[in-house]
Amino acid sequence: MATLTTSQQNIDSSKIEKFTTQLRGKIVLASDKNYDETRKVFNAMIDKRPKLFVLCVDVADVIASVKFAKENDLEVAIRGGGHNGGGLGLCEDGMVIDLSGIKFVRVNTSDNTVRVGGGNLWGEVDHATHIFGLAIPAGIISTTGVGGLTLGGGVGYLSRKFGLTIDNLLEADMVLADGSFVTVNKDQHEDLFWAIRGGGGNFGIITSFKFQAHPLKTVFGGPTLWPIEKTEEIMEWFDGFIHTATDNLNGFIATLVIPGPPFPDFLHNKQFCGIVWCYTGPMDKAKEVFEPIMAKEPIFDHVGEMPYPAIQTLFDGLFPPGLQWYWRADFFNNLNPEISAQHLKFGSRIPTPLSQMHLYPISGAASRVGKEETPWAYRDAKYAGVIVGVDKDPANKDKITEWCKDYWSSLHGHSAGGAYSNFMMDEGQERVKTSYKYNYERLARIKKQYDPENFFRINQNIQAST
Numbered sequence: 092m093a094t095l096t097t098s099q100q101n102i103d104s105s106k107i108e109k110f111t112t113q114l115r116g117k118i119v120l121a122s123d124k125n126y127d128e129t130r131k132v133f134n135a136m137i138d139k140r141p142k143l144f145v146l147c148v149d150v151a152d153v154i155a156s157v158k159f160a161k162e163n164d165l166e167v168a169i170r171g172g173g174h175n176g177g178g179l180g181l182c183e184d185g186m187v188i189d190l191s192g193i194k195f196v197r198v199n200t201s202d203n204t205v206r207v208g209g210g211n212l213w214g215e216v217d218h219a220t221h222i223f224g225l226a227i228p229a230g231i232i233s234t235t236g237v238g239g240l241t242l243g244g245g246v247g248y249l250s251r252k253f254g255l256t257i258d259n260l261l262e263a264d265m266v267l268a269d270g271s272f273v274t275v276n277k278d279q280h281e282d283l284f285w286a287i288r289g290g291g292g293n294f295g296i297i298t299s300f301k302f303q304a305h306p307l308k309t310v311f312g313g314p315t316l317w318p319i320e321k322t323e324e325i326m327e328w329f330d331g332f333i334h335t336a337t338d339n340l341n342g343f344i345a346t347l348v349i350p351g352p353p354f355p356d357f358l359h360n361k362q363f364c365g366i367v368w369c370y371t372g373p374m375d376k377a378k379e380v381f382e383p384i385m386a387k388e389p390i391f392d393h394v395g396e397m398p399y400p401a402i403q404t405l406f407d408g409l410f411p412p413g414l415q416w417y418w419r420a421d422f423f424n425n426l427n428p429e430i431s432a433q434h435l436k437f438g439s440r441i442p443t444p445l446s447q448m449h450l451y452p453i454s455g456a457a458s459r460v461g462k463e464e465t466p467w468a469y470r471d472a473k474y475a476g477v478i479v480g481v482d483k484d485p486a487n488k489d490k491i492t493e494w495c496k497d498y499w500s501s502l503h504g505h506s507a508g509g510a511y512s513n514f515m516m517d518e519g520q521e522r523v524k525t526s527y528k529y530n531y532e533r534l535a536r537i538k539k540q541y542d543p544e545n546f547f548r549i550n551q552n553i554q555a556s557t
Contacts, residue, residue: 102142102143102163102165106159106163107120107143110155110159113151113155113159114145114147114152114155114156115148115149115151115152116145116146116147116148116149116152116192117145117146118143118144118145118146119143119144119146120142120143121140121142121143126144129144129146129189130144130181130187131173131412131413132170132173132174132175132178132180132181132412133172133173133174133175133234133412133413133416134175134176134177134178134414134415134416135412135413135414135415135416135485136178136415136416136417136485136488137177137178137181139178139181139182139183140183140184141168141181141182141183141184141185141186141187142165142184142185142186143186143187144186144187144189145159145186145187145188145189146189146191146192147188147189147190147192147193147210148192148193149193149298150193150264150266150272150298153188153190153193153266153296153298154266154270154272156186156188157188157266157268157269157270157296157546158270159186160185160186160188160546161268161270161546165185165186166182166183166184166185166186166548166549167182167185167186167187167188167546167547167549168180168181168182168185168186168187168188168549169187169188169190169238169292169296169547169549169550170187170188170189170190170191171190171191171209171210171236171237171238171239172191172210172212172234172235172236172237172238172239172240173191173236173412174232174234174235174236174239174240175239175513176416176417176418176479176514176515176516177418177515177516177517179292179517179549179550179551180239181549182549185549188296189210190208190209190210190238190296190298191210192210193208193209193210193211193298193299194208194210194211194215195207195208195211195299196208196211196215196216196218196219196220198219198220198223198225198304200223203225203303203304203305203306204261204301204302204303204304205219205220205225205227205301205302205304206299206300206301207237207299207300207301207302208237208298208299209237209238209296209297209298209299209300210236210237210238211236211237212233212234212235212236212237213229213230213232213233213234213235213236213237213240213403214233214234214400214403214404214407216229216237217229217233217399217400217403218400220304221308221398221399221400224306224307224308225304225305225306225307226249226304226305226307226399227256227259227302227303227304227305228245228247228248228249228250228252228253228254228255228256228258228259228305229245229247229248229249229256229403230245230246230247230248230256231247231248231343231367231403231405231406232403232406232407232410233400233403233404233407234407234412237300238292238297238300239292239513240256240513241256241257241260241297241300242287242289242290242291242292242297243289243291243511243512243513243551244256244257244289244467244511244512244513245257245513246451246453246457246475246511246513247451248310248312248341248369248402248403249305249307249341249369249371250341250451250452250453250455250456250457251336251338251339251340251341251452251454251455251456251457252305252338252339252341252371252455252456253305253456254456254457254459254460255457255460255467256302257288257289257465257467258288258456258457258460258465259302259303259304259305260287260288260300260301260302260303261276261277261301261302261303262274262275262276262284262300262301263275263276263284263287263297263299263300263301264297264298264299265283265287265294265295265296265297265298266295266296266298267294267295267541267542268295268541268542268544268546268547273295275287276301282537282540283295283537283541285465285466285533285537286466286533286534286537286538288465288466288467289465289466289467289512289530290466290527290534290537290553291512291550291551291553292547292550293534293538293542293547293550293551293552293553294537294538294541294542294547295541295542295547296547307371307399308398308399309374309396309397309398309399310369310370310371310396310397310398310399310402311368311369311370311374311377311380311381311394311395311396311397312342312367312368312369312370312394312395312397312402313367313368313392313393313394313395313397313402313405314365314366314367314368314391314392314393314394315365315366315367315368315384315387315389315391315392315394316349316358316363316364316365316389316390316391316392317363317364317365317387317389317390318361318362318363318364318390319346319361319362319363319364319435319438319439320435321364322346322364322431322434322435322438323428323431323432323434323435325344325364325366325387326344326364326426326430326431326434327426327428327431328387329342329344329366329426330425330426330473332383333452333454334452334454334473336380337372337380338455338456339370339371339372339380340368340369340370340371340372340380341368341369341370341371341452341455342366342367342368342369342452343366343367343449343450343451343452344364344365344366344449344450345364345365345366345367345447345448345449345450346362346363346364346365346434346437346438346441346447346448347362347363347365347438347441347446347447347448348360348361348362348363348441348443348444348445348446348447349361349363349444350409350444350445351444354391355391358391360444362438362439362441363390364434364438366384367405368381368384368394369402374396377396381394409445410445410481413483414445414481414482414483415480415481415482415483415484415485415487415488415491416479416480416481417479417480417481417488417491417492417495417496417516418477418478418479418480418495418514418515418516419477419478419495419496419498419499419510419514419516420475420476420477420478420499420510420511420514420515421476421499421502421503421506421507421508421509421510422453422469422472422474422475422476422506422507422508422509422510422511423450423472423473423474423476423502423505423506423507424471424472424473424474424507425473426450426473426474427505429505430502430505433498433501433502433505434448434502436501437478437494437497437498437501440494441494442480442482442487442490442491442494443480443481443482443487443490443491445481445482445483446479446480446481446482446491446494446495447478447479447481448476448477448478448479448498449476449477449479450474450475450476451474451475451476451477452473452474453469453470453472453473453474453475454473457470458470458471462529462530463529463530466527466530466533466534467530468509468526468527468528468529468530469507469509469511469526469528472507475510475511475514476502476506476514477511477514478495478498478499479495480492480494480495508525508526508528509522509525509526509527509528510522510526511526512526512551515551520552520554523551523552523553526551527553531553532556534553535553535554535555535556536556538553538554538555538556539555539556542555543555
């Protein structure tokens with residue numbers, strides 16, 4: 092049994108004991124030996140100390156946790172994979188409802204739909220679907236949580252072919268702020284279903300997702316690199332190439348440093364402009380599709396046929412949990428000369444080997460969804476950009492943060508205004524409003540209906556309309 096210390100002084104021990112009897116999962120308090128391990132998240136720069144964690148294993152645990160938090164006036168954070176850059180899966184001095192024990196993946200081969208638990212990671216989903224020759228559009232790192240990525244939108248390797256992750260969401264089970272349970276889809280609670288497809292964790296706790304999967308077994312892809320001095324040339328070419336390419340081809344462009352193995356020695360600790368490709372079409376057409384890419388004469392390429400889960404895990408080893416991260420982001424409508432010049436400037440000054448900039452194209456299937464069909468308002472933007480300062484050493488925290496902020500500041504005036512919410516830190520209410528544009532007011536009305544007291548507020552917060 093967990094025991095209370097003075098840090099839980101406003102929660103009577105008898106209440107905790109009674110609460111424990113309502114759970115199949117476990118409670119972790121600050122007095123427990125595993126507390127510090129439990130409060131770790133992907134970004135080691137985040138150091139918050141909740142009063143308690145509830146490690147849920149089913150819907151009943153989640154409902155009991157919501158009710159307990161409301162009865163005891165506890166601020167609540169919801170944690171799935173813990174991958175959020177801003178550490179929004181934690182709170183200070185409140186309760187964390189941890190979904191990592193709610194894991195299952197059920198594949199229905201009759202209609203290629205997949206039911207996924209609220210605590211699953213994408214690598215677990217890919218493992219289960221790949222054996223059936225299926226895939227669900229996700230991101231680029233397999234350790235990312237399903238819930239966080241989906242609720243924010245879901246940009247990744249398959250966006251141009253199959254759309255964002257939210258475009259493939261068919262249904263969700265939710266626990267609401269009053270502790271009630273609902274299933275949302277196009278026919279039930281349509282307003283909530285609209286809101287969770289990009290509106291983040293503002294409206295409830297998702298305990299399961301139902302996705303449309305797509306036939307996909309292997310892809311042809313991998314990185315191509317050019318010296319950083321060629322950044323402007325490669326960006327101009329990429330901007331004119333990717334948006335008219337077949338939907339089967341995707342690639343994100345980056346400024347980066349090669350930190351070491353598995354890349355060859357001659358690349359180590361040098362700056363590059365790179366593109367990581369993913370082609371989903373017929374494999375016998377891959378060489379033809381890649382001809383104009385190889386005509387740009389990359390100094391290094393490592394592209395080839397591979398199982399889809401292999402490209403999803405390509406960078407997992409470089410970015411394990413526990414590194415220091417600082418993120419900034421924007422949408423962009425083009426890569427004009429002023430923009431590419433700044434990428435050359437700051438890409439030549441990358442402060443640590445893991446710090447990078449990525450630009451993900453928003454075209455193909457992702458751009459053919461209406462701007463108001465989901466809260467994800469920037470369907471007409473051409474790129475979702477993100478800059479990340481990353482390092483394992485806490486002593487470099489200021490260095491990576493300042494580089495990231497300066498890089499972002501040099502580009503923001505050329506941006507489309509808002510940012511992809513999954514790439515944002517805690518940047519304030521106006522930034523959130525800008526990132527939802529004309530969809531914000533509808534989100535605020537739905538928030539007022541389902542969470543008027545803003546119980547779910549540790550997120551990119553949408554405040555109830557007045």
